[in-house]
Amino acid sequence: MIKIQHIYKRYRSVHALEDLNLEIPQGAIYGLIGPNGAGKTTLLRILGALIPPTAGQVWFDNEEITQSPAAIQRKVGYMPDFFGVYPDLTSAEYLEFYAGIHGISRSKRPSTIADLLELVDLTSKRDALVETLSRGMKQRLCLARALIHDPDVLLLDEPASGFDTRARMEFRELLRTLQGMGKTIVISSHILLELAEMCSDIAIIRAGQLLMAGDVEHVTHNLSGGPRIELRVLERAADARQLLKDMPEISTIMDENDVGEVIKVGFTGDDQALYRILAALMAHDIPVVSFAPHRTIDRLEEVYMSITEGVSSL
Amino acid sequence: MTFTALLAKELRSHLRRERFVWVIIIYLLIMGLLGFGYLQRQNAFSPGYQSYVLSQIGAQLYALLSLVQLFLIVFIAPAFTSTAINGEKERQTFDLLLCSKLSAFSLLAGKLIAGLVNVLLLIAASIPLFSLVFFFGGVAPTQILSTIVVFVMTAIVAATFSLFCSTILHRPTVSTAVAYTFCVLWMFSYWIVYFLIGSPLLSNSRLSVWIQWLNVSNPISALNSIVSGIQAGAVSFSLFRLPFAPWVAFTLVCLMLTIVFFLLSIVFVKPNPLGRFLSWLRFLDKKFRPSTL
Numbered sequence: 001m002i003k004i005q006h007i008y009k010r011y012r013s014v015h016a017l018e019d020l021n022l023e024i025p026q027g028a029i030y031g032l033i034g035p036n037g038a039g040k041t042t043l044l045r046i047l048g049a050l051i052p053p054t055a056g057q058v059w060f061d062n063e064e065i066t067q068s069p070a071a072i073q074r075k076v077g078y079m080p081d082f083f084g085v086y087p088d089l090t091s092a093e094y095l096e097f098y099a100g101i102h103g104i105s106r107s108k109r110p111s112t113i114a115d116l117l118e119l120v121d122l123t124s125k126r127d128a129l130v131e132t133l134s135r136g137m138k139q140r141l142c143l144a145r146a147l148i149h150d151p152d153v154l155l156l157d158e159p160a161s162g163f164d165t166r167a168r169m170e171f172r173e174l175l176r177t178l179q180g181m182g183k184t185i186v187i188s189s190h191i192l193l194e195l196a197e198m199c200s201d202i203a204i205i206r207a208g209q210l211l212m213a214g215d216v217e218h219v220t221h222n223l224s225g226g227p228r229i230e231l232r233v234l235e236r237a238a239d240a241r242q243l244l245k246d247m248p249e250i251s252t253i254m255d256e257n258d259v260g261e262v263i264k265v266g267f268t269g270d271d272q273a274l275y276r277i278l279a280a281l282m283a284h285d286i287p288v289v290s291f292a293p294h295r296t297i298d299r300l301e302e303v304y305m306s307i308t309e310g311v312s313s314l
Numbered sequence: 315m316t317f318t319a320l321l322a323k324e325l326r327s328h329l330r331r332e333r334f335v336w337v338i339i340i341y342l343l344i345m346g347l348l349g350f351g352y353l354q355r356q357n358a359f360s361p362g363y364q365s366y367v368l369s370q371i372g373a374q375l376y377a378l379l380s381l382v383q384l385f386l387i388v389f390i391a392p393a394f395t396s397t398a399i400n401g402e403k404e405r406q407t408f409d410l411l412l413c414s415k416l417s418a419f420s421l422l423a424g425k426l427i428a429g430l431v432n433v434l435l436l437i438a439a440s441i442p443l444f445s446l447v448f449f450f451g452g453v454a455p456t457q458i459l460s461t462i463v464v465f466v467m468t469a470i471v472a473a474t475f476s477l478f479c480s481t482i483l484h485r486p487t488v489s490t491a492v493a494y495t496f497c498v499l500w501m502f503s504y505w506i507v508y509f510l511i512g513s514p515l516l517s518n519s520r521l522s523v524w525i526q527w528l529n530v531s532n533p534i535s536a537l538n539s540i541v542s543g544i545q546a547g548a549v550s551f552s553l554f555r556l557p558f559a560p561w562v563a564f565t566l567v568c569l570m571l572t573i574v575f576f577l578l579s580i581v582f583v584k585p586n587p588l589g590r591f592l593s594w595l596r597f598l599d600k601k602f603r604p605s606t607l
Binding site for chain 2: 045048050051070073074076077078080082083084085086088089093096097098099100101102103145149
């Protein structure tokens with residue numbers, strides 16, 4: 001378990017992190033979400049014992065990070081948001097170099113490298129120069145590099161940026177495999193849907209402050225008030241609103257006094273509840289032309305945009 | 315083990331670059347053409363020269379090639395180390411090195427030795443050219459050995475200072491510029507100061523001590539003392555009240571400079587030097603605190 005307690009980080013007049021508290025459970029895939037400049041990379045660098053916090057404490061089980069940074073670094077595999085590769089080396093030589101500087105014995109290196117290349121599906125590129133690899137391959141090679149010393153915790157800074165859909169899905173599977181191996185993964189990204197699908201828990205950070213943290217459903221539900229249905233009727237919008245208002249499955253009606261044909265409601269329940277709502281509308285001969293339920297997770301992007309409004313670093 | 319991994323990686327990276335082959339070719343071409351031009355000018359290839367004239371030509375050829383080699387070393391050594399650390403930061407690979415078991419010493423020693431190996435390769439590649447001198451004679455084997463020592467020490471100081479620059483300066487272009495400025499000043503400082511101050515002021519004993527130190531630490535002076543045949547016991551420098559041949563005194567000064575720049579680099583290469591120093595003190599305090607039991 002990683003405990004972050006009252007962390008502050010200041011770079012001269014810039015407050016990168018402000019009184020941040022977080023608990024990252026062991027074996028979790030923990031997502032850090034925030035706009036550019038929110039402090040995600042700073043937090044990951046502190047967790048990797050690469051920079052000390054200005055104030056506060058970070059505990060890895062019973063070890064405080066500033067007291068034993070070298071011990072923490074042995075437990076942590078860090079993958080920065082930039083590739084950080086040496087183009088003149090082959091994939092195997094690149095991994096061999098990092099195996100060497102992590103103190104892995106010469107006899108163990110070939111098998112470790114072969115296993116890692118297989119894990120990230122780069123066995124066929126073993127002898128290819130790093131500069132000839134595609135962006136996605138370089139990312140996977142960097143992940144293999146972060147795993148070279150078999151760390152307990154993986155810190156991945158924007159690892160999926162630049163991935164195409166297929167590469168992203170493969171990467172997600174890879175993360176699940178690593179989670180299955182008992183590793184705790186902390187991952188930052190601004191591609192929210194992807195992160196919500198990958199992670200078991202998320203924390204939303206804005207301007208160095210923690211807005212909300214917890215499991216994905218809990219966070220998005222708290223922020224958005226649960227899933228929503230957006231429907232459009234040809235006519236009798238007022239009747240439709242009145243009918244929906246009386247149904248137990250409907251939690252809220254947005255824009256209640258509106259008379260427009262588009263009706264947005266919050267609801268609680270499963271697919272059966274959705275069917276009952278639709279069946280009731282049809283039974284009352286209300287001409288529904290579209291009926292679009294949005295799961296909580298689908299609305300994450302929208303929620304995220306609303307809470308981080310005006311803080312983009314652009 | 316971590317040190318050898320870094321060294322192997324550095325050498326692989328350097329030697330695979332096409333640029334390195336061209337550096338050797340151009341290096342040998344410059345030396346060879348200058349030597350050949352000098353011999354042509356002296357008509358050294360015409361028959362009928364007496365042996366003492368030939369030995370003079372040999373000594374002068376040796377002096378010329380040595381001076382050219384010295385300038386080439388000072389020009390090339392910083393190129394291999396002046397971006398060694400900040401280049402890693404610019405490539406964003408430095409954090410990855412920090413996350414490893416690589417100590418500050420291993421990191422710097424690996425980078426320094428990798429840079430020096432490249433320079434030593436150039437010096438080794440030039441040995442066949444220097445052997446031309448033996449056709450003419452006039453140069454003693456001890457002179458050749460002491461010249462190689464001066465070359466190596468010059469390369470070590472230039473490379474270590476450049477490494478120090480790459481440690482404390484963030485931009486590779488700035489560190490390269492500072493390293494070359496230092497090398498130029500180092501090579502010519504003695505003459506610059508001599509001409510700026512002028513001979514009347516040199517009679518001031520305090521100033522003359524500093525001038526002597528500048529002279530001792532100057533690679534051209536050390537090389538000049540070798541090629542003009544000054545050995546220990548003849549004209550010597552007094553360093554810490556002990557007489558040394560100029561090239562020996564130069565070697566000692568270079569060793570001191572190397573140690574100072576290398577230690578400073580160790581202090582500054584990893585972030586938070588003060589914090590690391592304090593945690594080191596805490597560690598010592600914990601280790602040597604008398605038991606309360």
